[in-house]
Amino acid sequence: MRVALINPRFRLPIDTRTTPHLGLAYLGAVSEERGDEVRIFDADVEDQPLEEFLREFRPHIVGITANTPQVKQAWRTAAAVKRVLDIPVVLGGPHPSVVSENLDFESLEHEGVDIVVRGEGEATWLEVCQKVESFLRDQPAFSTKVLMDPGKKIWDDVLGISYKTSDGQLHRNPDRPAIEDLDSLPWPAYHLFKMERYTNLQPAIDHVEGARSFSILTSRGCPYRCAFCSQSVMPIKWRARSPENVLEEWRHLVRDLGAEEIGVLDDSANIRVKRLMELADLLIANRLNHVPWIFVNGIRANLASRELLAKLKQAGLKRTAFGVESGDPQVLTAIDKRIDLDTIREAFRNAKAVGLETIGFFIIGLPGDTRESMQRTIDFACELDPLIANFSMMTPYPGTRVYEIVKRHGRMLVEDWEDYVFFDGRARYELGDLTAELQEEMWKKAYRQFYLRPHRVLMTVTRKDFWLNYRRTFRVAWRTIFPRREKEELRKQLEAQGGL
Ligand code: B12
Numbered sequence: 111m112r113v114a115l116i117n118p119r120f121r122l123p124i125d126t127r128t129t130p131h132l133g134l135a136y137l138g139a140v141s142e143e144r145g146d147e148v149r150i151f152d153a154d155v156e157d158q159p160l161e162e163f164l165r166e167f168r169p170h171i172v173g174i175t176a177n178t179p180q181v182k183q184a185w186r187t188a189a190a191v192k193r194v195l196d197i198p199v200v201l202g203g204p205h206p207s208v209v210s211e212n213l214d215f216e217s218l219e220h221e222g223v224d225i226v227v228r229g230e231g232e233a234t235w236l237e238v239c240q241k242v243e244s245f246l247r248d249q250p251a252f253s254t255k256v257l258m259d260p261g262k263k264i265w266d267d268v269l270g271i272s273y274k275t276s277d278g279q280l281h282r283n284p285d286r287p288a289i290e291d292l293d294s295l296p297w298p299a300y301h302l303f304k305m306e307r308y309t310n311l312q313p314a315i316d317h318v319e320g321a322r323s324f325s326i327l328t329s330r331g332c333p334y335r336c337a338f339c340s341q342s343v344m345p346i347k348w349r350a351r352s353p354e355n356v357l358e359e360w361r362h363l364v365r366d367l368g369a370e371e372i373g374v375l376d377d378s379a380n381i382r383v384k385r386l387m388e389l390a391d392l393l394i395a396n397r398l399n400h401v402p403w404i405f406v407n408g409i410r411a412n413l414a415s416r417e418l419l420a421k422l423k424q425a426g427l428k429r430t431a432f433g434v435e436s437g438d439p440q441v442l443t444a445i446d447k448r449i450d451l452d453t454i455r456e457a458f459r460n461a462k463a464v465g466l467e468t469i470g471f472f473i474i475g476l477p478g479d480t481r482e483s484m485q486r487t488i489d490f491a492c493e494l495d496p497l498i499a500n501f502s503m504m505t506p507y508p509g510t511r512v513y514e515i516v517k518r519h520g521r522m523l524v525e526d527w528e529d530y531v532f533f534d535g536r537a538r539y540e541l542g543d544l545t546a547e548l549q550e551e552m553w554k555k556a557y558r559q560f561y562l563r564p565h566r567v568l569m570t571v572t573r574k575d576f577w578l579n580y581r582r583t584f585r586v587a588w589r590t591i592f593p594r595r596e597k598e599e600l601r602k603q604l605e606a607q608g609g610l
Contacts (some may be wrong), residue, residue: 113146113239115173119135155308168605172191172197174202181205188223192222198254200235202226269284270284324372326359331349383413398467411433437487439451473503
């Protein structure tokens with residue numbers, strides 16, 4: 111069967127960093143394992159018009175991914191597919207997986223979307239493809255109308271999907287259990303991407319823009335439930351690959367694909383410290399520690415002992431992020447972060463002591479925040495003094511506890527899913543005394559106070575990677591200062607290209 115997977119175009123207004131979509135890379139891999147001919151159309155880097163791609167490849171099924179700011183583009187893409195071909199269109203990803211807000215149904219109500227795959231997708235996607243394939247075998251004159259005919263009951267028993275029958279009725283099947291044995295999954299199919307068109311995940315310090323950069327997932331899920339975090343895809347159950355299994359993929363990335371930088375994308379990689387120690391030992395023993403790698407998404411500060419970090423450093427870890435979120439103990443408790451300030455201090459001390467570079471993620475405008483508590487966050491960032499401090503505007507994603515709080519007691523300021531991005535310094539909601547004006551003022555203050563300290567200015571301009579990447583640095587700074595103008599330009603660009 112011919113299978114097309116699409117990442118709808120969504121360039122962020124302030125950061126045009128593009129990396130291959132790991133979710134689609136996994137889906138592509140399981141499809142190939144099934145014997146399908148797979149193509150991935152990543153609209154962020156593609157220059158061929160979508161319609162032309164579809165006419166040329168003539169897929170039997172299309173899968174489209176969607177996070178929240180991407181979802182409207184995903185709907186437009188679904189409609190465009192249907193204009194060219196009568197084939198089933200499946201949507202998946204973090205946005206349509208939010209059942210508590212009926213966002214699976216929201217997508218199905220859009221023309222062109224037949225099925226929504228909720229949550230972790232590999233097993234469900236395989237089953238959907240099998241159903242379509244056997245239907246194709248029986249019905250050479252394919253019609254989606256017949257495939258989705260309620261009388262045929264094709265989809266009744268597929269776990270983890272919501273779907274629309276051809277009489278317009280919407281259905282939601284029970285969830286699919288989490289994939290228990292992550293070692294059974296194939297490696298992400300990077301060969302399906304035009305790798306040369308992507309930027310590196312993070313400029314890995316001494317690298318020039320464009321280093322061959324790959325991502326890896328060594329575990330899935332997170333046992334914590336922070337109030338702000340969008341966790342619609344991966345179940346609460348934390349599962350890990352065995353160190354040996356990760357090693358094999360790591361070796362493949364370095365030896366076969368020539369990785370110059372690896373980004374570990376796990377939500378919480380260090381939940382089981384022993385496993386990470388074992389992985390580090392394997393990377394060292396197999397001489398794979400010369401390629402720098404980064405914990406992109408943050409590790410738990412309460413499980414970041416000096417011993418662990420020293421071992422990881424020896425295994426090639428160059429930089430690690432920590433989700434600090436707030437410098438105010440009460441706010442930390444309110445968002446259920448389950449950590450205290452001293453533990454965070456200790457983690458940063460440990461990381462720096464063993465020579466790791468650090469990233470601190472901070473959030474401005476958490477529920478319960480006041481001018482004073484946000485100032486404490488900024489001061490705490492300065493005290494921790496990571497290499498990179500990232501201040502996000504609290505953006506309440508549907509399905510999160512903050513979203514519930516704001517819906518009940520506050521006022522949402524964004525209505526358009528496309529505006530659910532959080533680096534452009536605009537407040538997304540108001541709650542009591544936490545006004546938009548105050549959040550925006552404190553966000554600007556955060557960047558100014560942190561980066562304009564004399565030793566930071568000196569440090570920035572004396573770093574090699576600053577000069578190697580200075581074009582990008584200025585571009586990002588410009589976009590941060592003028593997000594609206596940038597966004598308008600991107601909209602125009604998009605319209606000029608037919609919107610897709
Ligand atoms: C790496 C990452 C990024 C990277 C790269 C993204 C990329 N190209 O993949 C960068 C830094 C660019 C990024 C940017 C953003 N990100 Co991000 N990111 C992640 C992170 C940490 C890992 C993503 C990943 O690879 N997951 C592993 C793969 C295997 O999972 P997956 O992609 O979700 O795919 C699985 C399922 O979703 C499903 N599936 C997905 N698509 C489809 C399609 C079909 C047809 C089917 C059947 C199934 C299916 O099956 C897949 C396999 O199991 C996640 C956190 C997380 N735990 O996922 C956040 C996350 C996805 N990001 C998030 C957000 C908010 C953003 C930004 C909007 C942030 C911002 N700047 O404002 C931007 C949007 C960028 C864009 N262009 O759309 C949110 C999304 C929440 C939401 N409701 O949409 C997440 C969940 C973080 C969080 N917990 O809040 N991100």
